[in-house]
Amino acid sequence: MSAPSPAKRVRGEDGQSIFTRHAVCCVLDYGSQYTQLIARRIRDSGVLSVLMPGDVTMERIKGAQPKTIILSGGPNSVHVEGAPRVPDGFWEYCAENDIPVLGICYGMQLIVHQLGGEVKTADGGGEYGRMPMNVVRDSTLFSTEEQDSQLVWMSHGDEAVKLPDGFSVVARSEQGAIVAIEHPKRRIFGLQYHPEVVHSERGAETIRHFLFDIAKMTGDWRMEDVLEEEMEKIRLQVGPTDHVICALSGGVDSTVAATLVLGDRLHCVFVDNGLLRYKEAERVMDTFNQHLHLPVCKVDDADRMLGRLKGLSDPEAKRKAIGAEFIDGTLYPDVIESCPPPGKGQKHSHTIKSHHNVGGLPEDLQFELIEPLRELFKDEVRSLGRLLGVPEQFISRHPFPGPGLAVRIIGDVTEGDRLDVLREVDEVFINSIREWGLYDKIWQAFAVFLPVRSVGVQGDQRTHSHVVALRAVTSSDGMTADWYPFQPDFLRYVSTKICNTVRSVNRVVYDVTSKPPGTIEWE
Template identity: 70%
Template sequence: MSANDSTTVFTNGDAPASKKQKTGASSLHDDHQCVLVLDYGSQYTQLICRRIREIGVFSMMFPGDASMERIKSVNPKVVILSGGPNSVHVEGSPRVPEDFFGYCQQNSIPVLGICYGMQLIVQMLGGVVGSGVAGGEYGRMPILIQPGSRLYSFQDNTQPNVWMSHGDEATQLPEGFKVVAKSEQGAVVAIEDQARRIFGLQYHPEVAHTEQGTDTLRHFLLDIAGLTADWSMAEVLETQLKLIKEQVGPTQHAICALSGGVDSTVAATLVHKVLGERLHCVFVDHGLLRYKEGERVMEMFTQHLHLPVTKVDHKDVMLAKLKGVTDPERKRKIIGAEFIEVFKAFANNMEKELGHKPTFLVQGTLYPDVIESCPPPGSGQKHSHTIKSHHNVGGLPKDLQFSLIEPFRELFKDEVRAIGRLLGVPETFIKRHPFPGPGMGVRILGDVTEGDRLEVLCMVDEIYINAIKEFGLYDEIWQAFAVFLPIKSVGVQGDQRTHSHVVGLRAVCSSDGMTADWYPFTPEFLRTVSARICNQVRSVNRVVYDITSKPPSTIEWE
């Protein structure tokens, strides 16, 4: 079951822990006013949740066709209907329950519809949605705010630029609504019914391209809805410490899957604070690590973070399992399954020492991992697509045999970094670029084990990252890495014809990993790093740079 299909917010496991997990989830809802975001499949839905949390308000997400019973279960103080790729005219398109608006009005719950969400409001309340002007409006463009608007009463700029992405639009409003903003082409882009506190935006206030978009959301949540900005990482940390203590109990032990990345390390530090010597960290060298990564990570763990870590050499087994595998999803599932086999074997050895097996597994799973890996069969999420199965989510076997402790399953990367700072994790480590659990396995397109691919990519990646640090750019970039492309090109090296490998370089800027822009290196940097790679790695004769944002691409290539 995914985090988005369960009332379990921060932990997910099997029967032994389920009672405590539900207690933890409901206590979180009780302690914070909840903004519920109903997801209709927009690529920006998680960004809506993120923006709300930046404002200081707790948010969570349910599928757009969630039942009324499920919506009521979290006692939302505000409901936001997201955008999505569907048309309200298509049979079977997602919608809220028939009694949704009556429930919200009866309980004084403000509603905001964004893009598809606004069209849903218009159609379900008796208005008309038709085809958009000139086939729709897309991209950044100005809107014209009308006087007397409650939604825009904070705003001096009456012609802000916003991010449009719609084909259909409202052509006739339901009774009680008025138009409060139009596009230059005359399309209705903002509506409100002040009496019922129902609002609609035909554009996306959550994206950075919309001027004062976050301010609009803040005004809606704090001024119109009257919520309190009381969501903080300090309180999340205290809640997690309490939940872990309740879940694991005073005598049980836990294994932590420690990859060397920020997420798993902060998770290990948090759980170690509760369990002490009853936490057993396992660092798996699966043969897909970066250049000298194993040595560097173990030194960091033991000398700087003082965590109890056992290193397990699983290179030969992992590479044998991956031999001949080219499909990215199969790679991720094989890698995820092999990790679990290592942890099972470790637990069996611990049983000999302790007299009982550790039954808990700690993972640094993040919200974006869960979102991209969903929806699994039976999740009820019909309107979102699986982007890729992360090894620690969609790659886990059904017979896991562990109860999972995933304190960050509903948090974004920057929130985890904030918790790491509260726990005293060194800043140099907090700022480390993300590195996927499958490692080079998802940065080598095609068969990982073929020829010298691993060796070549590790050398190229090391040269690239060192150049970024040398130019003082490391902290400006969210993530940077090299990719091995399964092609060869003709070149000239040493006055001789070569037919050698091609590698790609990727560097992106992001705040949460859900959306990202490519980093604009200077020609001088690109010239320098390309020359170094082709001179120092003689089997490479061509270097390309990826200038694609997310979306349409993902950050990793596989």
């Protein structure tokens, strides 16, 4: 991904991380919303993954000295003019160095198309969602399988209809489409489905099989290595007399980042932007002072932030306004969903939504930007925090979006009493979850203010009051998520408590949408 501004980042001569002690699996990103999940599954296996844009140069690939390469999926068709390709000399380099290649979705179509096969638009419009596929168990890709069929996640409009010379079909969908291919001698493999998502029931096993049994990788990469790398980056970037400003949000990410730069040259700033949860500012400052002993300065920016948001109802407009107001750290799930449009860096991705901490940086930034956690997922940040001794009460906190309650109020944030109502509802919901012993079982839970009113009856009187939605999901990294299956007794309890406590609310609904097809936040 290209930087959102000219701010400097510490990288090695090849443009990648300076940490090079481990065997590398390169992931070429062709714009799939799941690309970071591929990198994540590789890391889960103890292998160092390095993400590169799909239009990377051959020199940069060689500089990383990869032991294996994975081609990601993407929204393009191989037939479209300007569709991404591997760089010239790629296949020759892989053959000369005996580097296994795995193509996923678009990556598989790219293999077929570039090596002499045929890809065409799928009959019936393609295959989408979770569906069965039938495998050849004595193949190289599926030699460890114990059954002929497994459920996998499909998301493709094109399909391979003729394979290049030497390739064989090793799995088909129930509709008969080619969904897995291999050329064991050339060590080139392809999967039309997405093994990286949890909806593919044996996907993680397939990735591990490719890494360890086929590519012969070693699983010796650990979070301790990440800690050493990030500390070295900071030492290189921050001079012996430089001072560091750390923007604290009260969440896991900024807190862990601050602990990486401890010392009398660290200056922490906590901004109350007016979009925080119920008594959030007071609680966060108390924790910083009592538990972390960080030198924190609190800044009240609520009036100015709400002024920027006044009259805005479009989600993108709200995010852009918030992004222009302050800077925060950036994590992988934020980066993939904020890919810049063509001509602005990574040109193969489609923007899903912009995160406040990716866009909005000024062009004339007058200081260097340190992003020690940019390439980590949420639970990896938690693991790093535990290594650094960050208190568990911080580590276990549910994620809170950078734009705060602005993305949990549908429509104009500043209209009427919306912020106050949402804060009270959210407080009741989270406290109820804690009362029932469910907080640590849920990855993220929150309330959403809906821009509608509902007819109700409260105290024998007709009401026309606010409607709120409750959302709770389970996830490991935020890239995919399932809605949490509360028991009916809990939903009855929390709904009643909200309507009795927050008198301006007379209807509560529960969101039962997973990610995909929805996102975790509503905006």
